[in-house]
Amino acid sequence: MQRYILSKKNPITLISGILIAIGFISRWTVGNMDIFAWALIVASILGAAPIVIQAYQALRVKVVSIDLLVTIAVLGAFAIQNFEESAIVTFLFLFGAYLEQRTLNQTRSAIKELTEMAPESALKLMENGEFEEVEIDDVDVGDVLLVKTGAKVPVDGTVLSGEGYINEASITGESVPVEKTEGSKVYAGTILDNGTIRIVADRVGEDTTFGKIIELVEEAQESKSEAERFIDRFAKYYTPAVLVIGLVVWLISKDIELAITILVLGCPGALVIGVPVSNVAGIGNGARHGVLLKGSEVINDFSRLDTMVFDKTGTLTIGNPTVAEKKYYGDNIDEALVYLASVEAESDHPLAKAVLEEIGQIKLLPVEDTEVVKGGGIVATVDGHRIAVGNVHLMEKENVRISEIAKADIEAFEKNGNSLVLTSVDGELKILIGVRDQIRPGVKEDLQKLRRLGVKNLVMLSGDNQGTVDLVSRELGLTEAYGNMLPEDKSEYIKRLKEKGQIVAFVGDGVNDSPSLALADIGIAMGSGTDVAIETSDVVLMNSDFSRLPHALGLVKATARNMKQNIIIAVGVVLILLASVLFSEWMNMSIGMLVHEGSILAVILNGMRLLRYRLR
Numbered sequence: 001m002q003r004y005i006l007s008k009k010n011p012i013t014l015i016s017g018i019l020i021a022i023g024f025i026s027r028w029t030v031g032n033m034d035i036f037a038w039a040l041i042v043a044s045i046l047g048a049a050p051i052v053i054q055a056y057q058a059l060r061v062k063v064v065s066i067d068l069l070v071t072i073a074v075l076g077a078f079a080i081q082n083f084e085e086s087a088i089v090t091f092l093f094l095f096g097a098y099l100e101q102r103t104l105n106q107t108r109s110a111i112k113e114l115t116e117m118a119p120e121s122a123l124k125l126m127e128n129g130e131f132e133e134v135e136i137d138d139v140d141v142g143d144v145l146l147v148k149t150g151a152k153v154p155v156d157g158t159v160l161s162g163e164g165y166i167n168e169a170s171i172t173g174e175s176v177p178v179e180k181t182e183g184s185k186v187y188a189g190t191i192l193d194n195g196t197i198r199i200v201a202d203r204v205g206e207d208t209t210f211g212k213i214i215e216l217v218e219e220a221q222e223s224k225s226e227a228e229r230f231i232d233r234f235a236k237y238y239t240p241a242v243l244v245i246g247l248v249v250w251l252i253s254k255d256i257e258l259a260i261t262i263l264v265l266g267c268p269g270a271l272v273i274g275v276p277v278s279n280v281a282g283i284g285n286g287a288r289h290g291v292l293l294k295g296s297e298v299i300n301d302f303s304r305l306d307t308m309v310f311d312k313t314g315t316l317t318i319g320n321p322t323v324a325e326k327k328y329y330g331d332n333i334d335e336a337l338v339y340l341a342s343v344e345a346e347s348d349h350p351l352a353k354a355v356l357e358e359i360g361q362i363k364l365l366p367v368e369d370t371e372v373v374k375g376g377g378i379v380a381t382v383d384g385h386r387i388a389v390g391n392v393h394l395m396e397k398e399n400v401r402i403s404e405i406a407k408a409d410i411e412a413f414e415k416n417g418n419s420l421v422l423t424s425v426d427g428e429l430k431i432l433i434g435v436r437d438q439i440r441p442g443v444k445e446d447l448q449k450l451r452r453l454g455v456k457n458l459v460m461l462s463g464d465n466q467g468t469v470d471l472v473s474r475e476l477g478l479t480e481a482y483g484n485m486l487p488e489d490k491s492e493y494i495k496r497l498k499e500k501g502q503i504v505a506f507v508g509d510g511v512n513d514s515p516s517l518a519l520a521d522i523g524i525a526m527g528s529g530t531d532v533a534i535e536t537s538d539v540v541l542m543n544s545d546f547s548r549l550p551h552a553l554g555l556v557k558a559t560a561r562n563m564k565q566n567i568i569i570a571v572g573v574v575l576i577l578l579a580s581v582l583f584s585e586w587m588n589m590s591i592g593m594l595v596h597e598g599s600i601l602a603v604i605l606n607g608m609r610l611l612r613y614r615l616r
Contacts, residue, residue: 002053009050013094019043020087040083047090048074072243080261092600095276118210119188122154123147125198136205143201147192156208157199159184163374164195168463181374245578258581265577270599274566277607282559285613291552292540302522302539302553303560304503308455309494309516311508312462312472315526315546317437319509321351323358324418325434327409336430339382340423342367343389347378351421354435373397377421388424400424406432417468436468440546444476449550449615453557457502461490461516491515509544524549554615562610566603573599 005012023039026032048071055067070093077086123131125144136154139145144160147153153166165177168190177193180186186199189210205211242262250259279299286293293299313319328336342364344352370380376397377390388398392410395402400422402410409432413420418434447458459480462469466483473481482493490506494516497504506513506520517523517537525537526544541548577595580586 002057005049005053009094010098012046012050013091013098016043016047016087016091016094019046020091023087037083040087044074044078044083044086044090047087047094051090051093068243072246076259076261119152119154139201139204141201141204145199145201147186147197147199149192149194149196151192153186153188153190153192153199155188155199155201156203157186157201159186160198160200162195162197164197165193167191167193179375242578262578262581265574265581270570270573270603271567274570274603274607275563277604278559278563278566278610281607281610282555282562282613285611286552286555289551289555290541290545290548291555293552293556294538294540298522298538299556299559299563301503302505302556305505305522305553306455307457307459307497307502307504308450309459309461309490309497309504309506309520310478311490311506311513311516312460312464312469313437314509314544315507316443316460316472316476317439319437321354321419321435321437323354323433324436324438325413325416326358327406327432329403329406329429329432332425333430336423336425338362338365339385339387339425340389340431342382343370343378343380343387346370346380347389351419351435355421355433358433385426388422390422391420392422395422395424395429398424398427400427400429402429415471417471439472439475442547446547446550447476447478450553453550453553455553461485461493487513487515491519494519505539507549524552551615555610555613558613559610562607566606569603569606570599573602 019039020043023036023043026035026039051067051074052071055071058067070089074086074090077083077089119136121133122136122139123146124134124139125146126132131146139155145154145157149164159180159182161182163179163181166180166186167177168187180195180197185202186197187210188203188208246259246262249255249262253259282299283293293302310316337359341356341359341362344355345364346367365383368381370378372378373390373394376394377388379386379388379394379398381387386398388394388400392402406429410420410422413432413434416434416436418436421431421433421435422429423431423433450458457479458477460469460473460476460478460482462481462483463485464483469481469483472478482489485493490513494504494506498519498521503522504520505522505524506516507524507526508517509526513525517525522539523537524539524541526541526546539552541552573595
């Protein structure tokens with residue numbers, strides 16, 4: 001029965017609220033005091049049931065909880081037939097508990113999502129020389145596997161033969177597919193965008209990089225214990241103190257009504273509702289401004305952070321490679337662009353899409369005698385002209401003369417972190433294009449705002465090469481930046497920061513970020529990221545709007561201040577009421593109730609101020 005009642009706390013809260021509303025409406029409209037009294041009596045009994053059970057369970061383990069004080073206060077209110085107070089107190093207490101608990105299970109589905117993304121089967125080379133589909137559990141280290149276009153790589157391994165481009169976003173977070181040839185390493189859970197490869201299994205099952213990601217998320221979630229609420233810590237002293245005061249007053253004065261009055265006035269109505277109303281207002285403001293905050297514990301930790309760690313791709317950068325720079329040489333550039341677009345339309349290279357998007361809609365010409373130069377690019381004939389599209393090595397192979405000006409441009413493009421696409425027509429260099437992932441507009445200004453809000457360390461961790469990472473770091477003025485990092489490297493770095501006593505937030509968007517998101521004190525996910533990253537995180541920036549991050553930090557700091565203010569108001573009013581009952585003659589139940597309800601209104605109004613908060 002106890003378990004059943006506790007499982008129905010939310011419906012009980014709703015029914016109690018409805019009964020209280022019915023009671024007051026009947027009193028104010030038709031003056032029916034019978035309906036008023038019975039509605040409040042039933043609401044009190046319903047609301048008190050789970051509270052009494054919680055108080056009893058706490059006492060069984062020798063804990064004097066705030067539930068016990070509420071229980072005694074309700075019984076006291078019943079004893080003096082103050083059903084209005086008993087009903088309101090139980091409702092406020094249950095409603096506050098509901099608001100505090102509603103987001104505790106937000107990350108429960110993360111592990112399930114990860115597991116569903118893991119490869120389930122593989123094409124294994126059998127003794128008869130044929131490839132057969134087998135369960136992933138039937139793959140052992142040393143087995144030879146076939147991976148076709150569009151398929152997931154089933155294990156961590158090494159390419160034996162074939163070539164293609166693999167999307168490694170699930171592991172490195174980088175959006176540009178990586179070329180794989182003989183001898184290249186591949187990872188389980190990545191996707192072969194094009195081509196066909198044979199691999200030998202180096203690590204299988206839980207030993208794969210993807211398997212370790214799942215394990216890291218599980219460990220991080222287990223290590224992320226819920227901190228005690230300030231109210232619970234305070235209640236360890238507050239609850240026994242009020243009980244002792246009430247008992248002492250009864251023993252000395254022999255006035256049971258006075259003792260009950262002390263317990264009723266000491267009931268933490270404003271204290272219980274003060275923190276939740278600040279949370280709800282802060283969370284509501286965040287939702288209106290594109291920031292999803294998952295609960296009060298998030299607000300508490302987020303407001304105190306001193307270190308913020310960022311993934312690069314999709315977080316500080318847009319995550320979609322585009323043409324960043326371009327140079328033209330010689331005449332007839334419009335014709336050269338047509339030739340380039342015609343050739344790139346035939347290519348499945350990941351940079352081709354960026355080039356075609358830059359050129360836009362254009363009439364394409366037939367492409368003949370196409371030759372794919374491994375590690376270089378494409379050579380073809382278009383409209384009778386020999387067109388070469390690729391890197392510098394291809395230009396050298398085609399004996400294309402590169403002027404000193406073009407050499408300087410190439411060097412500058414490379415320093416800026418670009419991948420190069422050169423185009424020659426009949427042996428003459430015509431077009432130089434630099435493709436890179438662009439930094440999000442306004443990110444530098446947003447990072448400066450974070451510094452002004454008290455973030456001391458701004459760190460970037462990325463699976464990209466160190467040169468590109470250093471370039472982005474210098475441009476954004478970050479404290480530290482590290483490249484070539486796998487998910488386990490990132491999470492290990494987060495652990496080291498936490499061991500130093502730093503309060504760490506991690507901002508990311510991919511499956512590979514989920515261990516770090518779960519392990520950090522505060523995980524912040526970009527809204528367009530994977531479901532796993534969003535579920536694992538504590539804060540979500542909807543629509544991946546990075547500019548919302550400074551607003552989020554300023555908001556949680558304001559919310560944390562507001563909660564402290566409400567606690568001071570609530571506790572201060574209770575202390576004044578108790579002191580007035582004990583040491584003055586003018587304080588009575590009616591005045592005390594008026595002040596008590598006024599304190600509840602005060603903390604609600606103070607909390608509602610957060611709805612208008614905007615970062616200055």
